[in-house]
Amino acid sequence: MAPPSDFTFQQKVKFAFSSPKHFHQAITLESAKSKYINEDLVPSPPERRTWTAWSYLAYWWSECWNITTWSLGSSLIALGLSIGNALLVILFANILSAIVIVANGFAASHYHIGYPVLARATFGMYGHYFFVIIRAILGIVWAGVQLYFEGQFISVMLRCIFPSWARLTNTIPESQGITLQVFIGFVLAFVVTIPFMMIHTSKIKHLFSVKSFVMPIAGLGIVIWATSANHGVSSEVLSTAVDKSSTAIYAWNIIAQFNSVMGSNSALIVTVPDLARYSRKPRDQVFGQLLGLPMAILCAAFGVITTAAVQNMWGEAFWNPYDLFNGILDHTYSSKSRAGIFFAALVFLFATLGTSIACNIVPFAADITCLLPKYVNIVRGQFLCLIISFAITPWHILTSAPTFLNFLGGYSIFQGSVVSIMLVDYFLVRRGNLDIGALFDGSPNSKYFFTLGVNWRSIAAFVVGFVIPLPGFIGSFGTVTVPLSASRIFYLGWELSFLCGGIAYWILCLLFKVPGQEDCQRPFQNMVHDSWVLPDGETSDGASAQTPVAEYGDYEKRIEPGVQVNMV
Template structure:
């Protein structure tokens, strides 16, 4: 049965969109965007999109733990001279702290069903939120490119397993670029293989991580079994006896620096979680799945990387902290059918795992960010595709050229992310006592409680600057500038220092200059129940941007429109 307002077939709509420039422009405009503050993916998620269960979050964080970065972080500690015991302890406790911060930062999103770009408006201001959104989007682009490069490495290894002459293809790329023709081809294939997954909305992507949570540990275990079998054991003493003895002070600061490196690797996850937690099926679905799986999974993955690296170093005389370098070396030593089959399975698993990591930690956050920046034209799916195009255009292989450079990059950028998370946690949990006004999050009116000073919460920006100021000289020194030992030690504290300073400074500033509104005077999260009722009945908001009332339709109408657009 057809109706008069039924939408024309997709092919007909596509043909009409390319009939003229004005028709193309109209096709790009999202009907759900009624102001510069809202569209279908910025508004609170309707109940039909509350699809992430406890298992979804557990599978996601367990699968996320199994990635190239985690494997490489543990193994790169060994390459830089750390002991196996110290490396594993650092990874475990850093990820335990990360899990705690992630759970706290996802709490608001799980209760009000809004993502990071909208939640950040409550702490940084309606207009000030754009700054932290852009700050995170930069990280999404860089990491998106890095993960795409990792994926391309593994695809290149897979192609080498299939084609015996793969390594004999002439390399016309200069050595100074840190990439070969083979890897560049793999990088291009990684780009193509990623495209289909980016057409899946965040509320439906969780099944990808369930598959990854099973495949990737098996691949990692396979590499460990092979390495220890070939070596005749773990050979843990190879690393611990190879380094020179150091003083207690040097060792302590080295461990602290390693801790900061792990926090740096997780810094993207700490700010990303609201974009996933907003789809939580229940208020606490994100709690146990994240708190348990992240520290255990990442420690296990890092230990696999350490065990395999130590065994291979004893076997080949070199520590391969990147798994794709290790897999290539295995093929160099033996190109038998057995070796090729095993390496192909491991490489394909790592490529798939890297794809999942990149989607969750880079493409989804970037898409949420640009949805906030251009709500009239970009939703989650369009934003994911845009991120892929930009990530393809950068040169991420230079970031991971050496172990030192990789750790410097991870630790460095995190000092700007620490204060952001700090401000958001103090603002929501302590100062506002878990109370948010949904309508005020979507208005440009100067009467709104999140408008602050012309749309900017100056308190939050002062705390942000104070947060990263102390480790900043050390960050500059990591690129070759000379500084004193005190600045070096402060930089070794990295994310932890910037986070603690951000927490303390924002709390003190807000004691001196009170936040507007009465959120902090109400009982803890007393507004959650009324917000849930608003979302169920259909979210409506008044805006100032177009001088008229704007609204998001009821849950049933909105969901039908989204389904039609995705059809």
């Protein structure tokens, strides 16, 4: 049993550390009814469906403002694209991403369950663990990288406050790949992030509302300063001389960059169910997400304009915002520039924090909740993600592991098929119908148990999805020579993975029916049910005990047992 609920915080701490048995009792979640169930895995109760259409619009609009998007134009312009054409590539890639994101959030917004639980229907009660684990690992790595970026901005802010900051003696060996200033900023970034880990995903939406307001103002201020100081944009200085005599080579380079934008969005595409599950109404996630992401073109345009102006003035292109801020302070360390850079670095710090929470910390928390439901919920998972991401010393990844970074950059070929397989399973195979009770039933009789707990059809389709661009992916490391055709196929990596994986799964399901497929003749019939029950072990007489979904709801406002919950 857990410590009594009327204990104070100090009493609970004393109880937890009084003995190993009490410690185990203290960390065990009361809501963990089985290895498939706890309070953050079951469908979100009405109290947690707090995200409106504005919430999603603010989220995606705010997510457009980040380091990656600001710097996105650099690789495109280096290929010889004009600024206009580069921005068009970014725009259309984000439009496609937004459409897929809305589709992938459809099931979550109707049934109010996240990615780990939805994956059970597609990959099986045991098979889904593999796809949860690989997403959790990526979340840890990128959370660490984003924490390192936050440290960079804090270091810039400290430089604005203390003139001697840049002259601080660096006692860290150069081989470590980090300076003392940035390391201090990294530690402070860890401390600054801690309070946000206490906020549940259903309540974090306000962070993005603030970010969606302050980040464009900061970006506009940087652009105004750059163009004023340069007396114009000077876009011609970013033009790169490229041989366009071969239309095929030039076209394939553009395709590769389109794919790179899709790849950078691939984590967001997979992650969206963990946010869409908290939608107040299903249509809220549609309009908010469909309109928000394409606006990334504005942040990319600001990055291009600023970089062009600065390069014309100082002869150096600062694509990363923190390099830009340090460059400005190097050239002009006046009180006015220090105040402006301090504000800009503070806003970018806040923006990077928001990106890390949404794209890395929240997904990891959902994944680890699925893996350890007896001990971990969303809030505990967020703290765990922060601690591990701090411990992996992410600057080593950025400075000493180019091969690993290349792997992360091409990893989208594995994520594209995961999304398409789940979409095909939900819309075409299940026709919008999920059995909520079966998603939490690990018995061999469950319709989502498949064969030994694994849906072999989805696993086979997943392999088909990534195996086609795989040779080009291997060739991208430079250690193996592959044919030009293989490289070009890899240029379409995410798109091919998405199409081939989904088509393969659809064909396999036509040839080999999945359990329960015959119950889905009427589209979306299950979404009107309002009396879902979840398996809760066995009763003393051996019968299957069941508990209404409502009983697993918000434990701060516990719903009385037996109350029905409308799932839509």
